[in-house]
Each structure stands twice: as C-alpha cells, then as structure tokens.
Amino acid sequence: MAHVVLKDLIKNYGSFNAVKSVSLTVNDGEFVALVGPSGCGKTTTLNLVAGLTSVTSGDILIGDQVVNDLDPKDRDIAMVFQNYALYPQKSVYKNLAFPLQMRKLPKDEIDRKVKEAARVLDMTQLLERKPRELSGGQQQRVALGRALVRDPAVFLMDEPLSNLDAKLRVQMRSEIKRFHQDLKATIIYVTHDQLEAVTMADRMAVMNGGYLQQYDTPAQVFANPVNMFVASFVGSPAMSLVPLQASTSNGSTFLTSAEGWQLELSPKNARKVAKASSNKVVLGARHSTIRLHKNAEPGCVPAKAYTVEPTGDITFVQAFLSGAIVNISVPPSVPVSPDEPVWLEFDQERLHLFDGETEMALRSE
Numbered sequence: 001m002a003h004v005v006l007k008d009l010i011k012n013y014g015s016f017n018a019v020k021s022v023s024l025t026v027n028d029g030e031f032v033a034l035v036g037p038s039g040c041g042k043t044t045t046l047n048l049v050a051g052l053t054s055v056t057s058g059d060i061l062i063g064d065q066v067v068n069d070l071d072p073k074d075r076d077i078a079m080v081f082q083n084y085a086l087y088p089q090k091s092v093y094k095n096l097a098f099p100l101q102m103r104k105l106p107k108d109e110i111d112r113k114v115k116e117a118a119r120v121l122d123m124t125q126l127l128e129r130k131p132r133e134l135s136g137g138q139q140q141r142v143a144l145g146r147a148l149v150r151d152p153a154v155f156l157m158d159e160p161l162s163n164l165d166a167k168l169r170v171q172m173r174s175e176i177k178r179f180h181q182d183l184k185a186t187i188i189y190v191t192h193d194q195l196e197a198v199t200m201a202d203r204m205a206v207m208n209g210g211y212l213q214q215y216d217t218p219a220q221v222f223a224n225p226v227n228m229f230v231a232s233f234v235g236s237p238a239m240s241l242v243p244l245q246a247s248t249s250n251g252s253t254f255l256t257s258a259e260g261w262q263l264e265l266s267p268k269n270a271r272k273v274a275k276a277s278s279n280k281v282v283l284g285a286r287h288s289t290i291r292l293h294k295n296a297e298p299g300c301v302p303a304k305a306y307t308v309e310p311t312g313d314i315t316f317v318q319a320f321l322s323g324a325i326v327n328i329s330v331p332p333s334v335p336v337s338p339d340e341p342v343w344l345e346f347d348q349e350r351l352h353l354f355d356g357e358t359e360m361a362l363r364s365e
C-alpha cells in the first residue's frame with residue numbers, strides 16, 4: 001500500500017473550473033472519503049488520481065512518485081465503480097482471474113490470488129456461478145474482488161454502493177469497512193452520501209463547488225464544521241441555521257430575532273460573536289442539542305411546530321423559528337401537533353455560531 005498526495009490540484013474543462021486547487025494527503029492504509037453534493041468535483045478528483053483525466057496544474061504523488069504523466073495502468077491503482085460491469089458469460093472465478101491473465105501472470109499464481117480474494121470476501125462458494133446468478137451485493141463483492149486480486153497500492157472507489165438497495169448498502173458499507181481493516185488498504189472512496197462517509201472513513205474530504213472545504217475525521221467535521229456549508233451537509237437531519245442580529249448591552253451579548261425575542265449568550269459564545277465581521281450572526285444547532293418545551297420558560301425562544309415525524313424510538317419535529325426551519329428530536333412520549341406553539345432551549349455548550357457575512361464558523365480563541 002502507499003500514501004497519496006494531491007498538491008494544488010486544478011482541473012479545468014475549457015473555461016470551467018471543476019477542481020479548484022485541492023491539496024490533501026491520504027496516509028498509507030487510510031480510508032478517505034471524498035464527499036459533497038452532485039457536481040462538486042469528486043469524480044473528477046478521483047479520475048485525476050486514476051489518470052483517466054489529465055491534470056491542468058498541480059501534482060499527484062502515489063507513494064513518493066509523481067504520477068501526473070503516467071498511464072492509468074502504470075499507476076498501481078485499482079478502481080471500483082458504481083456500475084460494476086462484470087463479464088456476463090464468465091464465471092466469478094474467471095471474472096476475477098481475467099485481469100491477472102491480461103497481465104500474463106503464471107496460472108498457479110492466478111489461482112492462488114483468486115482463491116485468496118474469494119476467501120477475504122467470503123465468496124468461495126460462488127466461484128463457479130455466473131454474474132446473473134448473483135444478488136446485487138454479491139456482484140458488487142465480485143467487483144471488489146477484481147480490484148483486490150490486482151494487489152494495488154491504492155484502491156479508488158466511485159460510489160460503489162449506489163446501485164444497491166438501502167438494506168444491502170448498509171451491509172456492504174460494513175463489508176467494505178471490514179475489507180479496509182483486514183487489508184490495511186489505502187482507499188479513496190467517492191460518495192455523495194454524507195452518512196457513508198461518516199460511518200466508513202478515517203477522514204473525510206468535504207467538497208463543494210470544486211473547493212475542498214474541510215478535511216478531517218468525521219467526528220471533528222461533525223463537532224467543528226468550518227463553515228455553514230459543511231455544517232448543513234454533514235449530519236442528518238441537517239443542522240438548523242437561523243440568521244439573527246447580535247447586540248451587546250450592559251456587558252451581555254444577545255442574539256435578536258426580527259420577531260423581537262432575544263437569546264442571551266454564554267460568555268464563551270459572546271466571545272465568538274465578538275469576532276464576527278458585522279452584527280449578522282447565524283445560530284446553528286443540531287436536533288439533539290435543542291430541547292422542546294410546551295410552555296414558555298426562562299432562556300427559551302418561541303417557535304411554532306410545523307411537521308411532526310415519528311420514527312419509532314425518536315420523533316423529529318420541524319418548527320419555524322424566526323422564519324427558519326429548525327429540526328428538533330423529542331422522545332415519542334412527548335405529544336406535539338403541527339401549528340402548536342413550542343419553546344426551544346439551546347444547549348449553549350454545543351451551539352454553533354457563524355459569521356453572517358462570510359459564513360465561516362466563529363471560534364472563541
């Protein structure tokens with residue numbers, strides 16, 4: 001296995017900038033997810049690493065070698081795509097063996113590698129079947145096996161699970177994670193599904209509009225999103241964002257709504273707000289950090305329930321607060337009806353505050 005370095009990577013298609021100066025290092029044996037909304041440049045970035053697209057500027061290193069000018073076949077990578085494109089007439093065994101035969105490996109070595117891949121992916125009993133005799137998940141495992149037998153320095157995966165149904169996707173998610181742990185493989189994994197990235201990756205690279213927004217562990221990205229885009233992209237239901245006005249009086253800092261209510265901030269949150277470039281501040285809160293009250297209480301702000309979605313062990317309530325939609329979770333035992341007035345209490349320790357002008361997170365230090 002090997003590490004991968006992207007240095008100031010830029011890709012233009014004509015005058016369109018698809019990838020805008022992306023720099024990141026994937027350590028040897030690390031599982032990194034490239035995640036972001038459709039069109040943000042994930043596949044383009046992966047294809048640059050694979051050599052399927054040429055670099056406009058910047059460098060790509062695999063191991064210590066700059067690979068910008070190497071053909072895909074000389075980059076020591078293996079790709080797994082959404083569309084696994086197995087040979088329909090060949091058995092699983094032959095599908096796995098084929099890339100090795102192309103490389104003219106000795107027959108007994110091919111046999112050993114195929115059987116080892118089948119063992120790792122738990123499909124020894126499927127080797128004689130044809131692809132049409134396999135489930136979608138089994139076919140995806142064969143596609144993974146075909147990458148595995150090549151014993152590459154880096155695995156590149158582009159939305160490998162998006163053709164599978166929801167249940168199978170969850171199962172294959174665990175299997176790929178297991179595959180990574182067992183092999184200590186270096187994996188760059190593209191997905192638009194933040195939950196896949198959060199659950200599988202050691203680190204996630206969140207992209208938007210061709211820019212790398214944040215590159216960190218899922219826990220860090222979740223706890224300390226750098227800006228409003230990352231805050232609302234990672235986590236489900238999304239973090240609620242409420243634009244408000246900051247003001248200070250008698251040594252206290254308040255966030256004021258156009259509707260007239262005020263929320264007094266803790267000293268730490270007041271220090272964050274003092275760093276804002278104007279009095280426009282956006283309050284951010286995850287559903288689990290907001291308490292819903294049925295009556296007005298000190299420190300609470302007034303809202304109005306909009307939708308109520310029971311999911312079994314947790315009920316999600318959406319409420320209007322100062323013109324914004326806020327997601328809150330409550331135990332199923334709390335009865336809430338649409339259009340009912342409710343009061344919200346924010347956990348100030350876990351509140352997020354953003355600069356209303358730059359959309360960047362405000363920090364207290």
Ligand SMILES: Nc1ncnc2c1ncn2[C@@H]1O[C@H](COP(=O)(O)OP(=O)(O)OP(=O)(O)O)[C@@H](O)[C@H]1O
Pocket residue numbers: 013016018036037038039040041042043044045192
């Ligand atoms: N060959 C091309 N020529 C021109 N523009 C392209 C080309 N390939 C991609 N693009 C554009 O570059 C941007 C990034 O595309 P890319 O395929 O990398 O997105 P993505 O993040 O993988 O999206 P998705 O989640 O939909 O797969 C898009 O706006 C796309 O239209």
Ligand SMILES: [Mg+2]
Pocket residue numbers: 042043044
């Ligand atoms: Mg893509």
